[in-house]
Amino acid sequence: MNGTDDLNGRGAPTGADDSGGEGLFGEEGCDAGEFDDGLLEEELRRAAAVLDPVPAELQQLAVDAYALHDLDARVAELTFDSLVDALPVRGAPAPRMLTFRAGEVTVDVEVTQDGLMGQVLPPQPARIEVLGGPRPGSPLTADDLGRFSADTPPSGPFALRLRTDADVVVTQWLRA
Structure with missing residues (x-):
């Protein structure tokens, strides 16, 4: 060679x-x-x-995600996020404040290490699911004043799905 x-x-x-x-x-x-x-x-x-x-769990997740797709749902736009829009404060970590809006419906949410709480405005009863990855949504109920809470904070990416008498509203996904 x-x-x-x-x-x-x-x-x-x-x-x-x-x-x-x-x-x-x-x-x-x-x-x-x-x-x-x-x-x-x-x-x-x-x-x-x-x-x-493809793992069977991932295939099931894809099927479940497609099943969650709701053509009648309105997507709520994030209009305020305290991590981005608020001034930083020294001291203990402040709760994360989020505001979502879809038409006339507004959802205010406070996320802490102890859980989350929020309110649907205008005040009205609603069924709320905290969506988070492969687990089924955690069901919550808003009272007549639109208030709801959960004892555990969301971990990882999460979104909320609200069902009122008139609307289905889904928030965009965020990291906790």
Whole structure:
């Protein structure tokens, strides 16, 4: 072998010769620009299914997330977040204050290390779910004044889904 020869001994990189022989993927006369993208994608999907299958829990999460999709729900926009909008204060950590708005409905939420509490405005009874990852939503009930609370704070990303007599409102997802 001289300095220009490589492993195949012909001076061309293995699988990349111009002689019309085997190409990079073992196909006759095929170079990198000629292979079928759809075929390659299908081969990669089959390999991933065998070598790195999607866990059953993750598949169930995806199905559950799709089931949560509610076409009638209005998305409540975050209009105030004390982590972003408030001035920092020295001392003990202050509770996180959040305000969401969807049309005429406003939801004020205070998140502390002891739990969360909030109020739906205008005051009205509502069923509220604290959504958080793979677990089913924690059910809460707002009283006639729109007040609700939970004894445990959300961990990780969370959102709220409110069901009033007239509306279904879902907040955007935030980290606790």
